[in-house]
Amino acid sequence: VSGAARFAAVDWGTTRMRVWLIDVAGEALAERRSDEGLLSAREGNRFGAILEAHLAAMGAPAGLPVFSCGMVGARQGWVEAPYVAAPAALDAVLSQAVPVPNHPARPVRIVPGIAQREGGAPDVMRGEETQLAGLRAMLGGDSHLVCMPGTHSKWVSVRDGRVERFATYLTGELFSLLSRQSILAHSLGDAPPDADGGSPSFRDAVRQAGAADWAGLLFSIRAGGLLDGASPADAASRLSGLLIGGEIAAAARRFGGDGVLLVASGAMADLYAAALEAAGLGVRLADADEAVRTGLIETARLNLDAETEPGP
Amino acid sequence: VSGAARFAAVDWGTTRMRVWLIDVAGEALAERRSDEGLLSAREGNRFGAILEAHLAAMGAPAGLPVFSCGMVGARQGWVEAPYVAAPAALDAVLSQAVPVPNHPARPVRIVPGIAQREGGAPDVMRGEETQLAGLRAMLGGDSHLVCMPGTHSKWVSVRDGRVERFATYLTGELFSLLSRQSILAHSLGDAPPDADGGSPSFRDAVRQAGAADWAGLLFSIRAGGLLDGASPADAASRLSGLLIGGEIAAAARRFGGDGVLLVASGAMADLYAAALEAAGLGVRLADADEAVRTGLIETARLNLDAETEPGP
Numbered sequence: 001v002s003g004a005a006r007f008a009a010v011d012w013g014t015t016r017m018r019v020w021l022i023d024v025a026g027e028a029l030a031e032r033r034s035d036e037g038l039l040s041a042r043e044g045n046r047f048g049a050i051l052e053a054h055l056a057a058m059g060a061p062a063g064l065p066v067f068s069c070g071m072v073g074a075r076q077g078w079v080e081a082p083y084v085a086a087p088a089a090l091d092a093v094l095s096q097a098v099p100v101p102n103h104p105a106r107p108v109r110i111v112p113g114i115a116q117r118e119g120g121a122p123d124v125m126r127g128e129e130t131q132l133a134g135l136r137a138m139l140g141g142d143s144h145l146v147c148m149p150g151t152h153s154k155w156v157s158v159r160d161g162r163v164e165r166f167a168t169y170l171t172g173e174l175f176s177l178l179s180r181q182s183i184l185a186h187s188l189g190d191a192p193p194d195a196d197g198g199s200p201s202f203r204d205a206v207r208q209a210g211a212a213d214w215a216g217l218l219f220s221i222r223a224g225g226l227l228d229g230a231s232p233a234d235a236a237s238r239l240s241g242l243l244i245g246g247e248i249a250a251a252a253r254r255f256g257g258d259g260v261l262l263v264a265s266g267a268m269a270d271l272y273a274a275a276l277e278a279a280g281l282g283v284r285l286a287d288a289d290e291a292v293r294t295g296l297i298e299t300a301r302l303n304l305d306a307e308t309e310p311g312p
Numbered sequence: 313v314s315g316a317a318r319f320a321a322v323d324w325g326t327t328r329m330r331v332w333l334i335d336v337a338g339e340a341l342a343e344r345r346s347d348e349g350l351l352s353a354r355e356g357n358r359f360g361a362i363l364e365a366h367l368a369a370m371g372a373p374a375g376l377p378v379f380s381c382g383m384v385g386a387r388q389g390w391v392e393a394p395y396v397a398a399p400a401a402l403d404a405v406l407s408q409a410v411p412v413p414n415h416p417a418r419p420v421r422i423v424p425g426i427a428q429r430e431g432g433a434p435d436v437m438r439g440e441e442t443q444l445a446g447l448r449a450m451l452g453g454d455s456h457l458v459c460m461p462g463t464h465s466k467w468v469s470v471r472d473g474r475v476e477r478f479a480t481y482l483t484g485e486l487f488s489l490l491s492r493q494s495i496l497a498h499s500l501g502d503a504p505p506d507a508d509g510g511s512p513s514f515r516d517a518v519r520q521a522g523a524a525d526w527a528g529l530l531f532s533i534r535a536g537g538l539l540d541g542a543s544p545a546d547a548a549s550r551l552s553g554l555l556i557g558g559e560i561a562a563a564a565r566r567f568g569g570d571g572v573l574l575v576a577s578g579a580m581a582d583l584y585a586a587a588l589e590a591a592g593l594g595v596r597l598a599d600a601d602e603a604v605r606t607g608l609i610e611t612a613r614l615n616l617d618a619e620t621e622p623g624p
Contacts, residue, residue, distance in 0.1 A: 075538075083539075109535030115539055120520060121528070122535040150493070152531065168531035172495060177489040182482060184465070208432060215527075216433070219464065219480035223434040226387075226396075227427055252527030 002139040006066045006100055007304065009057060009296035012072035013127060014038045015291050018289075019054045021064075026297045030058045045218040046077035046102050054310055055106075062106070067097060067299045069111040070127035071291065081185040083115035083124060089162045090133040094299045095306065111299055114163055127292065129212025131263055134295030135286055137160060148288070149244075149272045151176075151265050167254060169247040179239055185219065187225040191232035193240035195267050201234045206248070206278040214246030232282025244275045252281065264289050315343055319377045319616065320367060320607035324384035325439060326350045330488035330601075331366045333376075336483025338609045342370045350383040359390035360415050367418075374418070379409060379611045381423040381604065382439035395427030396435060401474045402445040406611045407618065423611055426475055435480055440466050443575055446607030447598055448473060456573040459563070460600070461556075463488075463585045465565040479566060481559040491551055496530065499537040503551035506525065507579050514544045517553025518560070518590040526558030556587045564593065574602050 005021040015037040021029040026106055036050045097109035113126035118233040120201030135143060135158075142161040149153040151172035155256065157164045179188050194202040208217060221238050224230040230238075252258075259282040262272055269285055276283045319331040327349040333341040348362045363378065385393030393410040409421035425438035441459055447470075448454060460466040463484035469476045491500050506514040520529060533550050535546055536542040542550075564570075567594040571594040581597055588595040 071370070103364070112367045121532045122539050123532060124535045124538055167528040168535075170496075170530050173494050174527075176393055176484075177493060182485050182488060184482075201513075206529060212433070214565060215486075215558060215568065216479045216481055216562050218482050220436060223427070223436045223480075226427060226432050226436055226591070246525075246527060250528050254525065254528060 003029070003061060005064055007056075007067060007297075007300045009286075009293055009300070010066055010068035011070055011127065011130075011292045011296065012037065012068050012077075013039075013070045017039075017041075017050075019051075019058065020293055020296075021058055021060055022297055022300065028293065032058060038074065038077055041072075041078070042076055045078075047072065048105070050110070052105055061204050064093070064105060064106055066108040067111070067295060067296050068108065068301065069299070071129035072113060073098065073110040074126060077110075078112055080136070081110040081112035083113045086114050086118075086166070087164050088114050088129075090129065090136065090158075091161065091302065093129050093163075093249040094133055095302050097299055097303055107297070109299070109303060114166075116165060119165065121167065122242065123166055125156075125168075127155055127168060128156065129163065130169065130247065130287060130295035130299065131159055131291040132156060132163065132295070134291040134293065134299045135261065136300055137294050138177070138286060138290065139261075143258065144261040145255050146261045146263055147248075147251070147267050147276070154248055155255060156204075157255050158195045159254070165255075167251060169251070171243050171247045175240060175243050178218070178243075179236065184221050184235070184239060187222050187232065187235040187284065188239065189232035191236045193232075194237035196270040197278075199237045201237040202241040204276065204277040205238040205273075206245030206275045209242045209245030210249040211278050214242045214249075217242055225272055241273070241275070244272065245279060248275055248281070251277070254291070258282055259284065262284060263291055265289050313483065315341065317376055319612045320372055321605055322378055322610070323439065323442075323604045323608065324349065324353075324364065324383070324389075325379050325380055328574070329362070329384075331363075331370065331518075332605055332608075333370055334609055334612065335370060340511035341540075344347070344370060350386065350389055353384075353390070353593065354388055355551075357390075359384065360412075360417070360499075364417055372585060376418055376451045377612070377616065378418060378420040379608050380422070380616065381442035381608060381611070382421065385410065385422040385424060386438060389422075391422060391439060393422040393424035395425045397428050398428040398430075399476050400426050400476070400614050401443075402441065402448065402616065403439050403473065404469075405475075406614050409611055409615055420617060421611070423608075431477065431508055433479065434617075435478055437466055437478060437480075440468065440484070441475065442607035442611065443600060443603035444468060444470055444475065444607070445610045446530060446603040446605065447573065447575065448605050449610055450598060450602065451573075456565050457569040457571065457586050458573045459560075459584065459588070460575045461580050465559055467567060469567050470603045477567075479563060481563070481612040483555050483559045483605045487552060487555050490530070490555075491548065495565065496533050496547070496551060499534050499542070499544065500545040501544035506545075506549035506583070508582040509547045509584075509590075511546075515590040516554040517550040518557030518587045521557030522548055522561040522591050526554045526561070528553055552583070556584065557591060560587055560591045560593070564591070570594055571596065573598060575603055
């Protein structure tokens with residue numbers, strides 16, 4: 001019956017969660033967002049209670065299956081969904097969603113993350129694997145260099161539907177620490193950085209970081225203020241541009257490729273699109289929120305089909 | 313008369329100051345150290361009073377000239393000693409030491425810093441120019457690639473007694489922020505980093521940072537803890553090695569040269585010497601404390617000689 005929920009999809013991260021009711025056609029019937037992320041939910045192990053409260057508020061029927069991804073599957077989460085080793089086929093990762101035991105209200109499965117152990121650069125992802133699977137359903141095409149910006153940006157090389165290798169850059173965290181607490185804080189004051197990458201200061205800094213070592217240019221923000229009286233807004237845009245430009249240049253060298261699939265939403269999408277263009281890379285944009293929801297729908301499809309497959 | 317002070321030398325930085333009485337042969341007769349750096353002394357503009365208190369305690373005679381360097385000459389210091397533009401001959405910089413007006417107790421001169429305005433990478437130094445001048449007197453030789461590690465490391469290309477160009481790396485500050493406040497803090501705990509660069513973790517990280525983008529390896533510290541149970545001490549040494557190795561690799565690319573003159577003291581000297589060796593660079597070590605004192609003696613020589621030069 002159209003309009004009836006077939007399952008619930010839950011993107012459950014460190015600080016936030018989102019819940020959707022999805023019908024048989026893969027359309028979202030309802031959505032709820034909250035701040036009850038891992039950090040909040042693990043206090044008193046309230047994962048099950050939080051989930052049920054949201055589902056009840058959305059009128060989800062008893063026994064409706066749930067598919068979830070993100071930090072909810074970490075060791076300190078609800079149930080640990082052990083990492084699958086890269087290189088990893090995305091279909092296989094989604095099919096290994098781990099059932100939550102001792103939750104009588106309904107079946108709940110959590111998508112595992114992916115771990116990279118080879119190559120001297122151990123790395124992990126949780127949640128991004130589901131977005132990557134969603135991209136396949138949204139865009140078609142199985143091979144991309146994917147940029148997923150944020151507090152901890154991920155760059156992922158996907159080939160033929162497999163996560164080959166990836167790297168994490170602490171770009172957002174570095175911006176936050178350097179802008180507020182380093183010697184550069186004097187130069188930035190309370191000025192917000194260029195939000196959408198439209199300023200020349202931002203774009204120049206992106207290009208500079210691509211041509212030289214960005215870390216050796218950070219102090220130029222301070223010196224520029226002392227010598228040329230550069231404004232706080234310029235300083236903030238330069239810091240943002242150097243960090244994002246440094247991330248892009250390093251990732252482009254590491255992974256090759258002149259085209260990038262940018263998976264982001266809102267202002268972050270504008271900022272990184274401007275930076276990728278300033279760096280001379282081709283950009284295709286996919287919405288990050290849509291990607292995770294679509295990935296969870298793929299998870300449901302793979303796991304529900306397996307469960308209801310007719311016998312021979 | 314041997315044993316009589318000819319002048320006083322003062323290294324006056326952001327958080328610390330040191331005073332020496334120097335005799336006619338350039339030997340230090342007495343030394344005092346204190347925490348009355350710029351940040352403390354500028355409260356109520358106590359520079360003159362602090363200096364006189366130390367000189368009185370050391371028994372300095374009335375009218376003894378003083379030569380000083382460091383942040384005491386910054387805009388927010390005692391008297392601004394405006395930057396000399398790079399490329400800058402070190403002798404000329406020292407000769408331009410600025411007299412402090414309105415200090416009747418004795419003549420005081422402050423060595424100016426050096427500013428780099430060209431090349432799209434504005435940068436400044438204050439205090440390092442005096443150390444660089446000291447190196448010439450200590451070592452002979454007028455051309456070096458100099459590494460001066462610290463909270464804000466400086467790399468300086470000196471040719472024929474001139475500061476050609478230089479760069480500042482926020483390595484020490486990045487270590488402090490990332491080790492205590494980033495997601496990596498979970499992996500480091502309270503473990504101190506390798507103090508002298510003797511551990512394999514530190515040296516491996518230095519070499520890794522030379523071969524790849526170090527910023528893309530920071531998260532491997534976290535992932536290494538999750539996947540392999542790497543110890544907090546290993547994590548701290550890896551963070552230190554990645555940051556110092558990244559600084560060395562970037563500076564070596566920027567300035568060229570396979571030999572580095574390392575100007576440092578104590579544990580910092582051991583740590584950077586180990587890192588430079590792990591990175592495959594030849595290292596010659598000069599003591600940083602001796603360099604600044606010797607540079608101030610050079611300053612006195614150049615300025616006192618000029619004042620007492622006989623007429624034609």
